[in-house]
Every structure is written in C-alpha cells, then in structure tokens.
Amino acid sequence: MKIGIMGCGVISNQYIKDIQRLYKNLEIYMVADIRKEIAEQTARENQIPFWGMPEQMLDSSDVELVVNLTPPTLHTEMNRKILLAGKHVYCEKPFAISLEEALEIQNLAKQQGLAIGCAPDTFLGSSISTCKKLIEDGWIGSPLYVCANMLNSGVETWHPRPEPFYEKGGGPLYDMGPYYFSALVTLFGPVKSVFASARKGFLERTIYTEERFGHKIAVNTPTHFAVIVEMEKGILANMNFSFDIFKSTMPLFEIYGTDGTMEVPNPNMAGGTPKIYRREQMLAECFGGADQREGKFSSLPELYQNIGVYVRGAGVQDMVCKLHRNEKEDAQLAVHVIDIITSILKSAETDMPQNLVTSCKERG
Template structure:
C-alpha cells in the first residue's frame, strides 16, 4: 500500500514520543519536521534521523498529505486552517482548539474543503481501553449507571521545562488532561448530552520548581480545579474532577459502574494498564488484556489509523467530530460554573468503532 506523507510542525516536548512511535507504522512516511525555531527542528531531525525543513516547505510539498500539528494549543487552529488551505488533511495534538468556536471553525473549514481532521488523544485505542470497551459492549456490567473520572495533581511546573502554557488561555487541567478522560468515556458510553460544573482558581501566580527555570514565577489565567457531572445520552452519569491544585489522592483514574458489575479502567493518559472487574456479590479480579497496543507508548496510533482510513476510504477513529464534541463538553464545565446552570451539548458524534486487531504492528486495519 502506498505510504501517506506526514509533515510534522512543532518539535516540542511531545514530538519525541510521536517520532519514536511513528517508526512502527509502515503506512507513515515522515517527509520532514519543522518548528518556528529552526535550531529546535534541526536537533529533533538529527535525533530521529528525519529531514529538517520549514513550515512553508511542508505546506508546499505535494507528497505531504497530512500535517501533524504538535504546536502549543493556542496555535492548533491557526496551523490547522493553514494546512487545510494548502490542501492537506490535519491531525493535531489535543485539544482541537482552545475554545469551541475555534474548533468549530476548523471543522467547518475541513468539511468545506473535503478534507479530514483528527486529533489526539488516541490512547483510547490502546489495549487496556479497548479491552474495557469490550467489557462494556459485552453487557457484563449490566445497565450503564455511571462512573468517576479523576485527575488531581499539584501541577506541571514541577517537571515541565516550560510550563507557562499550562496556565495560559487554552491550558488548565481540563483542556490539558480532560481530553484523555472524556474521550475515553465517550469511547465507553457514547456521546454526552448535558454538563454541570464548578471551577476555581486559588492562585494567580505559581513558582516553577523544575529546571532550567527553577524559581521563575508564571501567571495563572485559567481555573485550576474543575469538578462536575456528565450526563450521557445512554443514561449514565459520571462525576469528573480535574485539578492542578491537589497534593495527592487515592481515587482511581476511571471507574465504570453498571447494575451487574464495576470496572476499573486504566489511566487514559496511557495505552496500557490493567482492567479489573467486580461482579455483583463478588470481588475485583483482573480481566485479561488481549488487545494489541497494550505494551508501550503508541502515540501516533490515531494518526496511523487516519492514514489507513484515507487509503481505504473509511472513517478514522480519532476523528474531528469526536474531538469537537469533547472540546464542547470541556468548555461546558466553565460555562456551567459561570452561569450556575446545566449546559446542553449541541454536537453529535458516534462512538468510535472498536480497533480492529488487524491494525496490529502497523498492518492494514478495517
């Protein structure tokens, strides 16, 4: 099968994980990496033995079919629109945009151009989460009751070399980590219908404790603790907490509750992890994880699935409609907090199809 040319824009912290994982997918042809800082692009290119180029060159290269957009969140839509205008499909890091209006603009532009958009996270395609999806689909848990989803940490200034954007417009725990959790919940339960929520910002400044900027102060412009409830179209109700203000906690990342059982789902920031199921009247027991992509960091699996989708004329799973729906849901927490009302979700999306095992090791998937 003819490879799909990929042009990568943005050579920051996450790009290494993508470049490492992309080497395992035969369908992907890396045409070059580019960054606003040429020295950064050159260094990343040398590290992974791929061409270093410029943004303009990638946009003009007729062999580039997909622009992989790994820029900071505030640039996702700007770069995506430019890619679409150049006749390229685009796949971006999460979130799709820093607000719903931006994301809708990108989705509308893609539809008008007859091009595809996709977005991270693709961790819901990992073996642990696909196994959890199988458990839900089997009916083993009974009727869907609800669940909990929790990410609560002190903040990224303790480890990230340049954490400023996590506290700028487009950042915060909901837009940063929420995509992993909410996307996985949509994978398990289907689309969200309503959102209720509260949000707080306890500190207007935070000190960086990581190197090389230890001691620098950064401004906080977004809520850093968000709590609320998702009501799903299938009737499930899930409590959600996303925080950069909590020293630590004992809640599991995701728990799913049914009338006949409970399931513990792996951390949605990772592809792998154990799945545990409790049957009514019994105790928790490990559920075998037999799906592929459960043994490493496959951060580019959604991109590869998109490339196969293009070649086989079928939908890709980490789709623009999924990312836009998740973006609207995340923004709804803030709207609910500001207005004191429950917010109806307007976007429609389908549960992504389960990942075919035939995509294992970069082979053709349905």
C-alpha cells in the same frame, strides 16, 4: 504516506519514536519549527531527511499529512493553514480553544475534501478497547454511573515551559480532559449536559525544572473543576480535574453497573489491565467467612494487542488507514469533546447546567 511533524517541542519526540517504531507505512518526511535549529537537530537525531520552517512544510508538495504539535493557542490558525495548503491534518489536543473554532476547522476540512483528526488516540489502545468489549459483554451488567478523577499538582515539576498550561486554553480541563472525555464517549456515546464549578487554587506557581528552578509564573485560568456529566444514555458521571492536588486516593476511572464495578486503566495511557468486582463477590463477603471479606478486584487480561502503555501516533495511523479505504476522518469526536469542555467552562461561569449542541457517532 509521507507525513510532516509541525512543532518540535517535548511531545514531538514521543510521536516520532512511536511512529517510526510501529507504523512502517508512515514515513516522517519532514519536521518543522519556528526555531529552525531545533528542527534540524530533531531531524538529524531521528534520521528524518528534511527540516525547515513551518512555511516550508506547507509549501512542500511531498508532505501529504501534517501532525500539528504547535502550542494549543495556535492550533486553529495552523490547522487552517495546513488545510488551505491542501494537506490532511492530525492535531494534538485540544482541537481548539472554542467550539466555534472547532466547527470552523471541521467545515473547512469538508470543503477542502481533506481528512482531519485530533489527539488523544489512547482510546484506540488495548485497555479502553478491552473495557468496551467487557461492558458490551455484560461483565458489570447495565452501566449506571462513572466516577473519574484527574488530580495532580500541575506540570511545573517536569515541563520546562509550563506557562501555556496556566493561561486561557490551558488548565487541567483542556490539558487532561480530552483523555477522560474521549474514553467516556467511546465507552458510552455522546454527552447530553454538564454542570460544573471551578476554582483557582493558587495565584502563582513555582517552576521546578533545572533551567528555570524557582521562577514564578502567574495563574490566569481555573485549575480545579468539579463536574457532573449526563450522558444521552442516562449514565451519570462525577468527574474532577485539578492541578491543585498533591496526593489523592480517588479512583482514576471507575464504572458502576447493575452487576458489578469496573476499574478502568489510566485514560492517558494506551495500555493497562482492567479490573472487575462482581456483585457475587459482595454477597460472598456478606455471608461468607473472614477469608471472603477482602473485597478485591479481579484483573482481566487485555483482549487486544498492547503496543505499549505510553505511546502516541495510533490516531495518525488510523487516519491513514481510513484514507486508504477512501474514508475521511472528520474529527467528530474531537469537536464533541471541545463542546464538553467549553460547556463545563460556561457552566462554571454561570452556575447553570449546560446542554451540549453537538453529538457524535459511537465508534465500533
């Protein structure tokens, strides 16, 4: 399938490199950007035959699927234009800024008879797939609770243009929440309700990248969220998302079951080795000698092919494979994730728990 890359920002290099390396049935036929010279540079550096402005990509009869890598606030507008141009679309996260926008695009895709999907696709990788298999096989018994924490000091140390991360549609919830929520729903099914509090730790941030070193930017969105999530299956998750933490020893993602604990690899990555701590180890530590009181996790091998720890593009490949089987991806998971995010925001604003209005099918 001939695909186009819409938006030649920082993440486009990763998509292009990984798609060209891994998926030989996908041809990156064209790249587009509002800065035509950047599109041309990206095309020449990656041996892509065509480049141009976004409108030129939409007018191309050869491009069948567009990977939308434009800024988050433009996702809905561009997704709408891509679908109306008769092309399938795979969108970088977040799928939309509001649930209303997400549902609009989902319904438009159905009306047009087109497929639509959204990042992240890391839950398709070897690490989360292995964790799902281990849970289903009973390695930690029945899951009871989850503790997950995305805690860092923000993006201004590495991103040359971090302003959108501190505006509406930015912050740690929209930026990193999709990785954690997609993994959570993949492992345990839909979310039932959320309860949250939010804070803004700093009124302004300092950019540390070379080009704009020392430049100050305003913060116009919450940058720290404390969240309690109740799954439809009854599992409780305690989750924290923050751009205000310089160092933390909290677990990235742990699952606590009736027979043990699972340490899940970073949901931002496609690969990684899960770890298990079984109840029998606790009993041995209680009644055994000093050499048995170490409390160590046991690493388990990944049960699926690891194509790399930090990779992008599996979601595009997944969509195309479904299209070849006459199936259409409808972004059900992505819409549910936006429902989770916007419900958390509303809970933080109202100091009241929020029930979700969407659900989604569990993936096999």
